[in-house]
Amino acid sequence: MSKTKNAYRIFLILSFIGINTLIIFGIGAILSYLNTGADKSTMLHLEQEVHEVYLPKVKWTDTIGEGRPMSKQILGEIERDYKRAWYVRNLAFRTNDMQGLKDYYTDSSLVKLKRILAFNKEEDTHVLTTTLNHNPDLEFFSADGQLVVFQDNNVTRYSQTFKKDKLLFSKKDTTNYRVIMLLEDGFWRIRHLLEVEQDSLQTNTTDKIGLSPEVKHIRGVNYYPKNAAWNMFGDNFDSLAIKKDIKLIQEMGLNMIRVFIPYEAFGKNKVDQNKLNQVVQVLDFAEERDINVMITLFDFYGNYDITDWTLTHRHAEVIVNAIKNHPALLGWDIKNEPDLDFDNRKKYRVTAWLEEMIAQIKEWDTEHPITIGWSSAESAINLSKKVDIVSFHYYEELGQFTEKYKALKKIVSANKPIFLQEYGTSSYGGLWKGFMGSEKKQADYYNEIQGYIKQEQLPFAFWGLYDFEEVPASVVGRLPWRRTPQKYYGCIDTAGNKKLSYSELAK
Template sequence: MVGLNKNILRTILIISYIMIVALIISGISALFSYLNTGADRSTMLHTDIQKVEQYAPKLIWEPLNKEGRPMDTENLNALQNDYLDAWYVKQVAYKTNKTAGIKDYYTDSARENLYAFIELNKAENTTIEATTLNHNPTLEFFSEDGQLAVITDRNVVEYKRVFKAEKLVLETTETSTYKMVFLLEDGFWRIRHLVKESSNPFEAKTAKIETDNLIIKGINYYPKATPWNMFGDAFAKDTIANDFKVIKEAGLNSVRIFVQYDDFGKADVDPKKLEKLKQTLDAAEEQNLKVVLTLFDFYGDYSVMNWTLNQRHAETIVSTFKDHNAIIAWDIKNEPNLDFESRGKDMVIAWLDNMIDLVKSVDTQHPVTIGWSNTQSATILNDKVDIVSFHYYEDLNELDAAVKKIRKNIPDKPLVLQEFGLSSYSGFWKPLGSSEEDQANYHKKIQEIIASNKLQFMSWTLYDFVDVPKDVVGLRPWRRNTQKRFGFINENGMKKEAFKYIK
């Protein structure tokens, strides 16, 4: 037995020794490999820059009719990637007054001016938030040795906000022309020379959209079982088609539906989500219903550095469906004024302003609106939108006067009461809530106000919901239970008394 135990111990020691030696050899091998392998492009310079996730302005190359050596697609893509990265790191540097990343995209001589400008801003407590939204580069020259390229970038749309001691002192959008010389160093295209040749105030070119024949008598829509998650795994066209049939038979002509930025894939829009949206629009068209499509629902980051990503998202959706017969209008954002305090009113309005320009540049046929949460905000950007939309959940006795005030300020555009309703919840969590009879009386009265003011309308909402996600209204049960009972039809599919006043 003693001999057996010694043999077992000896075996364990030998195996342990072999494993230790193997680990040492593996570590030495990995170190040797690292020291003798060229640095990975993604880890050696260009720290944490991923344009797909960080920066994606619209860029259209002019035809490659230039002097010198022909440029192939691979070289052109590399030049474009490094060029956009150069813009991005410069904008980050101007915002933070730090020079990280500058040396990766600018040669020694080009860096000097950038470093000096950053030091000056730092000394004067000045920062700049900026982005470019459009680029139209022309390749003017590509050297025979493939080491030098010259580009002229025309009609570069730049948005800037300049802060002095954290106070906004200048906001501007410009259209500029730049000329740049690039050198290929260490496998990267770096800017050696950059000159702004011209700059003018930006003027959006948008055609007037006809709204004289616009008639919206509709309802906000989510499926009963999947509110705020309409395009998720439980998506079912048959359910939506049946609901649209109910809406049409109720005498309504339109629905308002919502696209969430994160859910649809942010800048890189998910094709599967687009297909579900197409099926929804098809279902609406089958019932001869029109659709107000709300973009950017539940999105709240208006920072300038994200604008290009936001615009690629909107551009994809609008360009995909602008010719669909069901579309009647684009709603840029649901209740953006609720973000004024947390995100800054000026910032939110600037984001909306530029997003309207983007949508109108893609679709010149359909009107654009913004779903303001109250009547007080309805006049904001009224010169840019084609339809003025507002929501109302306040005292009905004050609605008539509020509408007349809006009409006085904006006499020439359609007014849409885009959300309104009353919950029929009254229970443990809200014992003094409203009954189904109260709800019916509310809709009867508000339809009278709508008729007397010749408003267009979209009520909230078709169904009582089985559940409401916590991230929509929070954890408080009195809020969640109240939100479940705004429908004209209860969760068992029975029409409530208010259904008589759905239009």
């Protein structure tokens, strides 16, 4: 009996100790959580979110002002919190929610913002907005290091205003701001953000780019190596095969290749330098053979949302600045067949992104023409006044080609080149094409359309050089009646044999 009582006492003592340990541990965890609550970047996940969705170009025009000298570290902290303040401000206008604003704005600076957000919420309107660049000019840094004053000049803003889900209007403007920020709790908060009158507006002087004579005489091919369909760069990069192919392309009497840079595979805003070096190698090989290269950017991109704009700008900026001086570069193709995204991504969203990307690239490269690879002649009228070359693809019945081309030609300015950027037909003649295709029919197709092209003196790039053993499902889906014919568009088969169509194209 005594043994049972002792065991019971031991159980009670151990239970008491265990319960108290859990209580102490729980209190400690709560205190730890409360203490970390002061880290605003953790609360709002701003370190990750800002990096992922908001990277406007920030260039300090002057970092020497009155008062205390500014160190690079403090300047970096001010810039960090200033960008975060813009980020949460943009987010607030999108959601009509004040969350996060108090962490980067003082109470007095929030009065106007609160009033605007309350009005928008009452009217059931919201604004998608972003800034594309900032040019701060330091004016004053207090002796105690707690206050900074600067002017942010020529801030380019873009916004889309919605009533419920209906777009009311879009707006792009350039504004100057007088900014006062205070250091509180280790973070810089905006005390004043006031628009100021501008002395002069920046104007774009690069709307027109002189086209090199090569553009009007393009005889080209959309190019992927035989063993790297839609996946040319990275681990699949085969410099020997590419060099051999470019020699073959030259021997065919062609003078241009179109290559593709997939956005995500190249690292989005963190461009993969190894893959970028491989692109330069392709340009080097092309230069050796007097072949021009058209670079298609943003392959497999499909977001277009304003919140993603600045990341795509940083992606393009790195690539354009790395390649723009290469002698083999023919021009920039912003996006392949963006009109196919009109239905699910909204036309206004797609065209707004394209138009701004054109403007951005013209800031970095004033020498090379810009185009967009529209999926049809009808779609090519979009932004035709903004591009330097109007490009369209054609995979429809040949009987309608001349009519559709001439309709486009009537709309496009007479001095602006029109480029047949993709066209072709499959030689596949199996079940999934009703046993209707053949190499002979493919050759006949090219014989006919090359006649139209020669007659109209139309620059062209056919699809494509090789047949492929595999086509990624991400390109045309998994349906066999779509995927299988796509494997047989080349003029050279998978064994390296020249098909009948080769002789129609090598003229």
